[in-house]
Amino acid sequence: MFIMAKRNIKLYFRDKANVFFSLMAVLVIVALNIFFLTDTLNKGMSEVPHIERLVGTWLVAGIVAVTSTTTALGSLHIMIDDKTRKIYKDFYTSPLRRSSLAGGYLIGCMVVGVIMSVIACAAGIGYMVYLGSDIPSVTTLAKTLGVIVLAVLANGSLMFFITTLLSSASAFSAFSTVVGTLIGFLMGIYMPIGNLPDGIQWVVKLFPPTYTASALRAVLMEDVLNETFGGMAAPPQNLPEGYEIMTRADFERFMGVNFAFGDYTTDLTTALAVMTAAAVLFCGLSVIAVGRKKR
Secondary structure, eight states: OHHHHHHHHHHHHHOHHHHHHHTHHHHHHHHHIIIIIHHHHHHHTTTSTTHHHHHHHHHHHHHHHHHHHHHHHHHTHHHHHHHHTTHHHHHHTSSOOHHHHHHHHHHHHHHHHHHHHHHHHHHHHHHHHHTTOOOOOHHHHHHHHHHHHHHHHHHHHHHHHHHHTOOSHHHHHHHHHHHHHHHHHHTTOSSOGGGSOHHHHHHHHTOTTHHHHHHHHHHHTHHHHHHHHHTOSSOOSSOOTTOOOOSHHHHHHHHTSSOEETTEEOOHHHHHHHHHHHHHHHHHHHHHHHHHHHO
16 A cells, blocks of 8 residues: 555656646636735735735635645546556556555545645745744644644545546546636635625535635634734724724634634634544545445
C-alpha cells in the first residue's frame, strides 16, 4: 500500500502540467482578488481598522482550503490514467489486494494535498507578514497544520469517492473542470458569503468543504480579529450599503468565518465536527465503492 502511495506521489510531482492545472482554481482566485475583490472590499470597509490585513488573511485561508481540494483531486488523475491505460490489470494479477491498491491511491492523494496545502499556507503567511501581521505563534501554526490535515482528509476523501465512480479520462477531466470552476463560489471565496443571495448562501453553508475554509479563517484570522474588534469602541459609522453591520459577530458571518442557521451560529468546533464527519462518511463510501467493484 505504502509503496503504491509513494509511486503515485512521485508520478504526480513528475507531471508538471498536472501540478499546474490542479492549482488552476487557486491561480484564478489569486488573480480575481488581486485585480478586483481585495481592492473593492478594502475601499468598501475602509473605516474598519486593519482592513487590509483582515481581507488578506481571509483570502489566504480560502486559498489554502481550495488547495486542499484541487491538489488532492489532481493527484487522482493517476488512478484514472491507470484505468484507461489498463495498468491496473497488472496490479490485479500481482499479490497486491485491491484494498491495498485503493489505499495507495487514497494515501497518495492525502499526502499530495497536505504537502501542497502547507506550501500554499507558508506562502500565504509570507503575504500576511507583508501586509503587517506578525509571524503566527507556534500554537497558531500547530492549529493551522491540524486543520490542514483534517481538511485534506475531508475534501480528499470526497474527491476520491467521486473519482471511484468515474472510469474515463474525459469524465474525470469534465469533473475536474466543474470543481475548478465552482469551488471558489461553493466555498464562499470569490466574494464574501454576505454578498450572495439568500438561496446561494444556503448552498454554500450546506457544502461540506466550505467548513474547511471556515475553520482556517477562524484560526488564521483570530489574532487580527481580536486586535481589530477588541480595540473598537463601537462599530464604524457611515459605511456603504451592505457593510453597516460591523460588530465582530456580524463581520464573521458576513465574511464566512462562521455561518448562521437561524439563532444558531457555527464556530470552530462546529467546522471541525463537520470536517470529521465528512472524512469518515466519504472514506466509508469509498470503501463500499471499491468493494462493490471487487465483486
